[in-house]
Amino acid sequence: MSTRISRDQFGRIIEYLRISVTDRCNFRCVYCMPVHGLEWLPKGDILSYEEIAETVRQLAPMGLKRLRITGGEPTIRPELDRLIGMLRGVGAVEDIALSTNGVKLPQMAASLAAAGLDRVNVSADSLRPDRISEIARRNLGFEPLRALDAALAAGLRPVKFNVVVMRGINDDEIGDFARLTLDREVHVRFIELMPVGEMAGLTWDHVVPSPEVLDRAATAIGALSRADGPRKGNGPAEYYAAPDAAGTIGVITPMSHSYCGSCNRVRLTADGRLRTCLYGTHEVNLRDALRAGQPLAPLFDAALAGKPREHHLLRSDAGGLKALSQVGG
Numbered sequence: 282m283s284t285r286i287s288r289d290q291f292g293r294i295i296e297y298l299r300i301s302v303t304d305r306c307n308f309r310c311v312y313c314m315p316v317h318g319l320e321w322l323p324k325g326d327i328l329s330y331e332e333i334a335e336t337v338r339q340l341a342p343m344g345l346k347r348l349r350i351t352g353g354e355p356t357i358r359p360e361l362d363r364l365i366g367m368l369r370g371v372g373a374v375e376d377i378a379l380s381t382n383g384v385k386l387p388q389m390a391a392s393l394a395a396a397g398l399d400r401v402n403v404s405a406d407s408l409r410p411d412r413i414s415e416i417a418r419r420n421l422g423f424e425p426l427r428a429l430d431a432a433l434a435a436g437l438r439p440v441k442f443n444v445v446v447m448r449g450i451n452d453d454e455i456g457d458f459a460r461l462t463l464d465r466e467v468h469v470r471f472i473e474l475m476p477v478g479e480m481a482g483l484t485w486d487h488v489v490p491s492p493e494v495l496d497r498a499a500t501a502i503g504a505l506s507r508a509d510g511p512r513k514g515n516g517p518a519e520y521y522a523a524p525d526a527a528g529t530i531g532v533i534t535p536m537s538h539s540y541c542g543s544c545n546r547v548r549l550t551a552d553g554r555l556r557t558c559l560y561g562t563h564e565v566n567l568r569d570a571l572r573a574g575q576p577l578a579p580l581f582d583a584a585l586a587g588k589p590r591e592h593h594l595l596r597s598d599a600g601g602l603k604a605l606s607q608v609g610g
């Protein structure tokens with residue numbers, strides 16, 4: 282199917298759509314959600330799977346050929362495999378990925394892969410069971426390595442682990458995560474903590490800058506060289522690897538503007554708003570247009586025209602966001 286290339290006002294090619302299917306979650310990660318959760322969206326405001334698929338049918342030919350399903354926690358929405366199947370059926374879509382906390386991956390990986398999912402990112406902030414429950418503030422028996430094995434067995438490659446590094450909380454595991462990459466096919470991406478919302482008392486003091494993370498990873502497993510990422514040109518991570526390692530180590534530095542210049546993405550919130558920057562307030566309501574039978578392409582073009590050049594997190598402006606779970610991270 283022929284697709285158009287869409288550029289924003291700064292000439293960036295926009296080809297990647299992150300789709301949040303729910304704002305709810307079975308975890309309450311300290312850096313993401315308040316312990317009692319947030320005010321959830323009313324069910325009627327949330328796009329049905331049919332509405333999400335129709336949105337993708339209209340926007341994929343505009344150049345949005347790469348999709349990521351996220352949330353909240355996408356695997357807690359029933360019949361996620363049905364949505365994946367519907368999206369797989371959209372001709373212009375080239376790649377479908379999932380971001381998950383991994384709790385349900387051992388049960389769901391095979392059916393998601395059968396429905397057409399290509400690959401998966403798993404949030405794994407610790408390899409220690411007691412610490413996992415402390416960070417997630419729920420004990421649901423999540424085992425990162427079981428989730429990894431299930432994803433690999435189902436062919437959901439490449440598997441990436443996303444680790445939000447917090448000083449004094451899990452930074453002593455940087456070496457353990459780095460060691461995993463030596464003989465396991467996993468791409469461990471260390472993410473700088475972002476100050477958004479309430480954050481359970483986490484402050485700037487808990488941020489561990491990526492250069493320090495890389496130094497500590499190299500201390501654990503030896504010199505690291507720049508490496509190709511598991512997929513080229515798709516995201517903000519810089520990748521490194523030890524010689525002959527099965528996996529890679531990536532760092533994501535949202536606190537600098539280093540990746541705004543090559544930002545290729547927009548976000549669809551669970552209630553159908555197209556958001557052009559994770560931390561910007563600029564968004565367009567696609568849901569009402571969809572429900573009124575209006576075409577989405579003109580709204581998409583209008584949204585891109587307002588996509589900001591960069592975020593303002595460094596001056597503690599998260600664009601009114603209370604949690605990344607509200608917009609799909």
Ligand code: SAM
Nearest residue numbers: 313352353354381382404443474475605606610
């Ligand atoms: N529930 C899924 C998960 O945890 O992967 C998908 C949604 S979650 C909001 C997406 C990503 O955002 C996760 O990798 C999570 O670690 C990250 N995230 C959430 N809040 C963050 C924060 N304050 N700083 C850095 N990363 C954050």
Ligand code: SF4
Nearest residue numbers: 306308310313353382
């Ligand atoms: Fe849930 Fe993901 Fe946020 Fe953790 S990071 S509370 S798993 S949405």
